[in-house]
Amino acid sequence: MELTGYRQRNGSNVEETTRRRRSLVILTPLVDVVFILLVFFMLAANFSDQRVIDMLTPAAAKEAAEADSIGVVLIRVGRNGMLNISGLPTTPVRLAQEVAVRSVGDIEYSYLVQPDRGVSLQEVVSVVDLLKSSGARSVSLTRRPGS
């Protein structure tokens, strides 16, 4: 060990030592750049898991509803989680059951979700979610006439 160190400093291997030093120097700006990139990606990255729900536009839904009015189910979403299916009050569990039953038959039902005034989007999205997970394929939103 002692001998090599001595030789490297004073012996014939001077060139090799300088090369080594130089490679050490070049590493620092690289690390700087990599750190800057790292910080950039850490700050710019968005980790929230975003999804989408496809929506029929209301008018398209209306056309579809008029085309075969036999399979249209109106679901009203009231405040405080009140639910109404075809005019009858219901609960989320019963609503899911009814939709599941309907999705088995031949008729393709389309569901119109009609929120009352003051109902937040989250409540409506929850109902749409419930319908889709129970087997409803065509779900659309509609306003109350005149509201």
Next chain:
Amino acid sequence: MRIHPPTENHRTEVTMVPMVNVVFLLLIFFMLVGRIAPNDSLDISLPVSSSEQAQSDELTQIVIAADGRMVLNGDELDMPALIGVVTDMVTEESTTRFELKADANLEANRLILVMEVLRQAGVQELALVTERVR
């Protein structure tokens, strides 16, 4: 005595390499996992849903805050301005798919009104952006 400085130098070089490796791994992790998206100019808390459908890459997003303010392509627009911009986009750039990024606390009827207006402006496909439940 003379040997000490070179040995120390050698040692710092050795500890540097694994650190650089780790930093590279972190860099690659953040590059792959993170999704770089433009910042919303409005403060939005997305509605939560269990939808599995992934977002499309071409984002033509209309951001709607809880108080009803709307932003498209970074510009805050009121309803008539929105109709104009969307009509232009539909006719000139043939954009037909729009994503609505609305706040969870927005009144649902207001969103439906926007959807109706978009439909009249010629929009074919609409999707609602939600956040996945964890």
